[in-house]
Amino acid sequence: MYRSGFVSIIGRPNVGKSTLMNRFLGEKISIVSPKAQTTRHRIAGILSGDDYQIVFLDTPGILDPAYKLQEKMMEAMQAAVRDADVVLYLTDITEAAEEVKARMQALSLKHPCILAINKIDLLKGKSIDSLIENYTNFSAVRQVIPISATQGLGIDELLQAILTHLPEGQPYYPTDELTDRPMRFIVSEIIREKIFLLTRDEVPYHTAVVIQSYEDKETLTRIRAEIIVSRESQKGIILGEGGRMIKEIGRLAREEIEQLIGRKVFLELYVKVRPGWRENDRYLSAFGYTS
Numbered sequence: 273m274y275r276s277g278f279v280s281i282i283g284r285p286n287v288g289k290s291t292l293m294n295r296f297l298g299e300k301i302s303i304v305s306p307k308a309q310t311t312r313h314r315i316a317g318i319l320s321g322d323d324y325q326i327v328f329l330d331t332p333g334i335l336d337p338a339y340k341l342q343e344k345m346m347e348a349m350q351a352a353v354r355d356a357d358v359v360l361y362l363t364d365i366t367e368a369a370e371e372v373k374a375r376m377q378a379l380s381l382k383h384p385c386i387l388a389i390n391k392i393d394l395l396k397g398k399s400i401d402s403l404i405e406n407y408t409n410f411s412a413v414r415q416v417i418p419i420s421a422t423q424g425l426g427i428d429e430l431l432q433a434i435l436t437h438l439p440e441g442q443p444y445y446p447t448d449e450l451t452d453r454p455m456r457f458i459v460s461e462i463i464r465e466k467i468f469l470l471t472r473d474e475v476p477y478h479t480a481v482v483i484q485s486y487e488d489k490e491t492l493t494r495i496r497a498e499i500i501v502s503r504e505s506q507k508g509i510i511l512g513e514g515g516r517m518i519k520e521i522g523r524l525a526r527e528e529i530e531q532l533i534g535r536k537v538f539l540e541l542y543v544k545v546r547p548g549w550r551e552n553d554r555y556l557s558a559f560g561y562t563s
């Protein structure tokens with residue numbers, strides 16, 4: 273019997289949702305950073321086996337939205353929950369079980385739900401059993417599975433649990449496809465990831481990246497991207513002293529893009545100030561934040 277379906281990965285920011293999806297796929301489709309709120313979109317990662325296709329939906333971490341960009345992020349998360357055949361709720365070893373339960377109940381999930389507890393590599397001798405016991409009488413979840421997305425622990429068991437709950441069906445995507453997102457999107461995300469890794473405080477949260485042009489030339493791929501910020505002071509930080517910061521963002525992003533597409537890349541980055549873009553519907557949709 274062939275099984276196929278959508279598995280939405282939801283949970284608080286920073287618990288490792290994107291890391292987990294990448295681990296399942298064996299490829300980096302979704303960007304990852306030590307900062308919360310890295311993911312802003314619903315991003316499909318497609319895992320095709322001999323007799324199954326799982327379409328994982330990575331989502332922005334659950335939060336109470338404080339501005340319109342965050343509202344769009346939560347709409348993306350909710351849309352993923354609506355589309356799901358199976359919900360994979362991800363928590364980590366630091367999140368209180370009571371909070372997890374309250375949040376899950378607030379979502380009133382109608383699909384089979386699996387709870388995975390991530391980052392068990394950080395347990396340092398503490399017992400996994402006592403973490404799992406917190407959920408023994410919690411009927412909203414079918415199974416509780418401890419994992420480490422970075423170390424690859426518990427991943428096979430989690431995959432088996434997902435397959436058990438996946439409906440019978442046909443593949444949704446060609447079996448050699450890895451994501452529903454075009455290369456331009458992945459490239460813009462790689463640039464945004466470098467900004468998350470290299471800048472601090474409010475700067476990454478006021479930044480968007482828009483690809484202006486993407487041309488495959490004979491010997492190289494030429495990409496022109498705009499980094500959007502809300503304020504002049506943020507533009508100064510992205511540029512850095514003597515342009516050092518933007519150069520470093522560009523270098524790290526270019527190296528990763530070259531690896532990904534297997535071609536030489538010429539990457540041009542520009543910075544633009546768009547005051548209030550996170551609250552502006554027109555800008556949000558122009559920068560790819562649709563719901």
Ligand SMILES: Nc1nc2c(ncn2[C@@H]2O[C@H](COP(=O)(O)OP(=O)(O)OP(=O)(O)O)[C@@H](O)[C@H]2O)c(=O)[nH]1
Pocket residue numbers: 284285286287288289290291292303304305306307308309310311312331332333334390391392393394419420421422423
């Ligand atoms: N020690 C440890 N760290 C992990 C594990 N999984 C993820 N991380 C780290 O946790 C941080 C957040 O990971 P992400 O995958 O970006 O988390 P996320 O849930 O997608 O976060 P948002 O997109 O902000 O909602 C990164 O620094 C990861 O390297 C794990 O199993 N063990």
Ligand SMILES: [Mg+2]
Pocket residue numbers: 289290291302303304310311331332333
């Ligand atoms: Mg993420």
